Amino acid sequence: MKIYGDLNSGNCLKVKWVCDLLGRSYDWIAIDTLKSETRTADFLAINPAGQVPVVVFEDGRALAQSNAIIRHLARDSALIPEDPWLAAKMDEWLFWEQYSHEPYVAVCRYQMVYLGKAAGDLDPEKVRRGHAALALMERHLADKTFLVGEALSLADVALLAYTRMAPEGGFSLADYPALQRWIAVSERALALPPSAA
Ligand SMILES: N[C@@H](CCC(=O)N[C@@H](CS)C(=O)NCC(=O)O)C(=O)O
Numbered sequence: 001m002k003i004y005g006d007l008n009s010g011n012c013l014k015v016k017w018v019c020d021l022l023g024r025s026y027d028w029i030a031i032d033t034l035k036s037e038t039r040t041a042d043f044l045a046i047n048p049a050g051q052v053p054v055v056v057f058e059d060g061r062a063l064a065q066s067n068a069i070i071r072h073l074a075r076d077s078a079l080i081p082e083d084p085w086l087a088a089k090m091d092e093w094l095f096w097e098q099y100s101h102e103p104y105v106a107v108c109r110y111q112m113v114y115l116g117k118a119a120g121d122l123d124p125e126k127v128r129r130g131h132a133a134l135a136l137m138e139r140h141l142a143d144k145t146f147l148v149g150e151a152l153s154l155a156d157v158a159l160l161a162y163t164r165m166a167p168e169g170g171f172s173l174a175d176y177p178a179l180q181r182w183i184a185v186s187e188r189a190l191a192l193p194p195s196a197a
Contacts (some may be wrong), residue, residue, distance in 0.1 A: 001024065001025070001026045001027070001055060001056070001057055001058060002027045002028070002029050002055065002056045002057070002150065003015055003016065003019070003026050003029065003054075003055050004031050004043070004046065004047075004052050004053065004054045004055070004194070005028060005030070005031060005052045005053045006027045006032060006033045006043065006052050007029070007030070007031070007055050008033075008113075008114075009033065009052060009053070009131070010102075010106060010161030010162040010165060011051040011053055011066040011102070011106075011161065012031060012066070012178055013108060013161050014053075014066045014067070014069075014070050014157055014161045015053045015055065015066060015069050015073070017157055017161075017190050017192070018070045018073050018074055018154070018157060020190075020191075021072060021190055021191070022077055022079075022122065024073060026055075027105075031043065031052050032156060032166040033052060033113060035072065035191065036053055036058070036059070038050045038052060040107075046062050047062060047064045050074070051064060051185070053066050053069060054069075055069050055111060057070065061195060064174055066093040066158070066161075067095075067098060067154070070154050070157060071094070071156065074154055075178075079082065079152065079153055079154050079157065079185035080153065080167045081148060081149050081151075081153055082152070083088065083185055086148050086149045086153075087187055088107070089148045089155075090147075090148045090153045090154055090155045091158050093147055093148065093155035093158065093159060094154065094155060095159050097158045097159050100129070100132075100133050100136075101130075101133040101137075101159065101163075102162055103126075103134060104126045104127075104129040105127075105133060105134070105162045105163065105165075105166050105169055106165075106169070107126060107169075107197060108122050108126055108127060108130055108169035109165050109168045109169030109170075111169075112169055112170055113169075119170035121169060122169075127170065127171075130166070130169065130171055130180065131171065132185050134163070134166065134173075134176055134179060135176075137159065137163065137176075137179055137182075138176045138177075138178050138179050139179075141178040141179060141181070141182045142178045145182070145185055146182070146186070147159060147182075147184070152186060152189040152190070154174050156182070156186045156189075157186075160186045160187070160190070163183060164183050164187070164195040165195075176188075183195065193196060
């Protein structure tokens with residue numbers, strides 16, 4: 001299996017973390033998104049959407065979209081709750097992450113880290129919606145260890161990717177103690193080095 005990805009991308013790290021945790025072997029093909037390596041004819045032949053991550057399996061079939069990939073890779077594993085209701089709640093978080101979290105938290109980080117924007121120059125609406133996403137997670141996690149059920153699931157993997165990087169996008173986590181606790185627990189479960197957050 002080949003994973004085309006950029007290690008600076010939370011979406012790509014989700015895929016790497018799931019493979020590492022499940023002991024799946026893979027070749028990591030480094031794609032530099034900042035050098036537009038997602039726009040070459042060869043890359044577009046693999047993923048016409050021109051985005052990483054994309055995985056090419058042994059039989060040549062390709063799968064894009066980080067949350068679709070991790071859902072496929074983790075099928076039949078403990079990262080997806082057996083209980084159908086809890087699995088659906090996990091999916092609720094995966095869709096929410098892509099529509100209500102990543103477009104704000106990850107985009108602000110991208111603009112600050114890679115485009116050199118100052119925090120004060122970020123679009124205030126993006127900042128407001130990023131904080132709204134973090135606050136929703138904070139309320140949910142106030143009395144819980146993990147987002148769904150009693151164990152790490154793909155919901156935690158997907159949300160961890162950009163939440164642990166939120167400070168790089170100008171989102172201080174100082175006022176989010178439950179989030180900080182959850183980040184530390186999830187990082188330990190994934191055997192990741194603790195983030196600065
Ligand atoms: N919804 C997609 C988003 C993928 C995405 O935005 N990828 C970015 C890196 S995080 C990318 O490839 N950007 C380069 C480009 O658009 O050319 C997913 O979850 O995989």
